[in-house]
Amino acid sequence: MLRSFLIGLVAGQRGITPLAVIAIATRREEVTADLPLQKLMLNPVIAVGAAALAAAEMAGDKMKTAPDRTVPIGLAVRGITAAYAGAALAARNRRVLGAAIAVGAALASSYAGLAARKWGMRRFGQTATGFVEDAVVFGSGLAVANPSLIANRVPR
Template identity: 75%
Template sequence: MIRSFLIGLVAGQRGITPLAVIATATRREEIPATLPLQTLLRNPVIAAGTAAFAAAEMAGDKMKTAPDRIVPIGLAVRGVTAAYAGAALAPRDKKVLGAAVAVGSALAASYFGWRLRCAAMARYGQTATGFVEDAIVFGAGLAIANPKLVSGKA
């Protein structure tokens, strides 16, 4: 369940990143394709699409017009992607619990991360803090979903 909790923290900061790292883990066969539509993530075009959407979200975050992550649609997206990723990382018999844990941690992390980012932006600006946050979120997401990729073990 710890991986479901942690991927929820990632989803709380970037809504699409969990799908991109789950696609990577599914393609690398680090996690089994047991969820509906998860076999689609093995398709290179679909996997590349999730990565492109995650990159677009990260780029959009640097724009002055970017909405806060705590707006209702942002929380909804984070909840859905956290649920899917949390279920994908949970043990076979605990998929629903994994989804619930991930959603809970995503929603809490959205508010905490928003407050932290607001404070950092006041001192360092939107772009710099966004790049730092992206690096942490993407790196953590990859490590959570793909531990063999990070450890170098095949």
């Protein structure tokens, strides 16, 4: 359930990133492709498309006209992607619980993340804080969904 919680934290910051990292994890066989529509993520075009959408969201975040992540549509997207990713990362018999945990984490972290980002923007500006947030969010999401990427790099 920890991975479901952590991917929920990621979803609270960037709504599409969970789908991109689940697509990567599915293609790397770190996550089984047994959820509805997940076999689509085995297709390289779909996986690249998910990554491109995540990148577009990150780019859009730097625009002055970008809405807060807590607007209703933003929260809805975060909830949906968190639920899917949280279920994908949970044990097969605990998928509903994994989805629920991820959604709760996503909604709570959306508000906490927005407050932290606004604080950072006052000190460092929108673009700089956005790039730092993107790096932390994508790196965290990748590590949560693909733990062997980290395990293979740990010196023994």
